[in-house]
Amino acid sequence: MKKLILSAAACLMLFSCQNEQNESTNEPATAATQRKCASQDVLEAQLKADPTLAIRMNEIEAFTQKAMLTKRLVNGKIEIPVVVNVLYRTTAENISATQIQSQIDVLNKDFNALNSDYNSVPALFSGVKANVGITFVLDQVVRKSTTKTSWGTNDAMKKTSSGGLAPISPTTKLNLWVCTIGGGILGYAQFPGGSSATDGVAIDSKYVGLSGTANAPYNLGRTATHEVGHWMNLRHIWGDANCGSDLVSDTPTHNTSNFGVPAYPHYSTCTGTPVEMTMNYMDYTDDRGMYMFSTGQKSRMSAIFLSGGSRASFRL
Template sequence: MKKLLFGALMLSFLSACNSDNVSNQTEGSENTPAISGTALQRGCASEEIRQAALKNSSELRQKYSEIEARTERFENDMKLGKVLSDGTVEIPVVVNVLYRTSAENVSDARIAEQIAVLNADYAGTNTDVSKIPSEFQGVKAGDVKVRFRLANVVRKSTTKTSWSTNDAMKKASTGGIDATSPSNYLNIWTVGNMGQILGYATFPESSGLWNDGVVIASPYFGKTGASSPFNLGRTATHEVGHYLNLRHIWGDANCGNDLVADTPTQTTSNAGKPSYPLYNTCSGVQRSVMFMNYMDYVDDAAMFMFSAGQKTRMQSVVASSGARSGLRIN
């Protein structure tokens, strides 16, 4: 069983950051995942950005430790029946659209489409949920009990041709759009181009800060007009997972720890559309990996589940005592 070890984790945060776009060395992989017919692979900078932020801020490190300790207590209390879910939480969403071209100015219809994808994926009613292998049926999350409601759309024209992960899109003074009350709203920014990065998000220790929220490159936002193979709205599903305290399923390390007991340990990220079963070997143990999890790097069409353990982690941060409890008051 994967266990939370604060010392080892904090040492990893204080070490040099590893880019999410660089493949890790694998301990052992018996199947090579098939790459779809495109050179583009999913790139998410969330963990890299988080490591840098934690390294530079003792306050964030303290908040991180408190959140993980609270999450561990919540998980244990859930197992013992000492705490019940607070019921379904509806998160109000503000979409901030920064656009240079008409294609980047994502339509209201496409925004509604993206909200619908989030609601289906987090409710476990996505149409491809039937593809979950029988091996993982017993640990599927089902309804995470988190819903999303569009509260507002803010649009701003820009002359910028590309954006980086320096959060410039989140400040009016640097050409972006200021967040709307980030303690109480999930802010999502769409921008035209971030190179190989599809999106990134802040984690719960950043709750309420000016830069708190999710960024998605407009070609991968929503479905209609989005770029294949990331045209089913799953980039938002993945990034909102980070926002609700999920790590990448491989733990951003060779045979790493994502702090979730029911997701099999895997050597590294998977890409494209792997064939099931896909086996990895970590610490001499061969496992079938859960590459179809939303927190892996596969194509949108190949990801369609959260695990029960991931559900508990997310419920912990949106609970009335959680780090993102402010989202509950709207």
């Protein structure tokens, strides 16, 4: 397991802008064969557009690290109301209430260690597998017909000016946009610190829940689990760099993202050649290959809901 030592300078570098955002909105709506999350690309584009975002995120990171070091805990239940915004051109894209509810059910299982594959966590990681203890309740479903074939990753689906749906009460409700994103993107999330006007998670309608349009190998609702993890301040487990840091001390250092369902044990060539936690929700494995959060990730997520935290307004 890696040690986490983060200076202010390193924190600022972590949030620096490196890549251009993909804004294509005319990609064919074919099913993806490898997981592709655009959260980091979207973050880098937001950082480039708004230099003050890095300052806000540095402050959130400092608060998070202090909360984790002092072992502060959330007092009271965290229950997240979810607004699902469905943007559809075809009948298939206008996913059913049953499919939407199945996604909420998956989130509740995955964030409360009630998923049937939770006991599949290898013995090596059994001491750090975590019940995050956050629940989700479907608040409302909003539907809107559109002529767009795909929406891209420039937050167009979140803006009425571009034909999308604006978020509803984003400081107290998690907004989830379901639409065809395109470009092979399964979904993306906005990290804490961004504008409330675009806050939430977007998921392609082909990867929502357990039924209807849900497309294998991403038909177990884990795309939402992964993206909500980002929304709660989790990084990709490889830190979006070769042997990078996800700012969590109890997850092994990964070479890079993993795809499919890697055979266990899968060793990293990073310092210490640790066994990679490929079954972590924040890797890129297939839905059936991911089934755990770590204790460190739980602490990181919990910190944003503390009094003074960036998502404290969600606490009951």
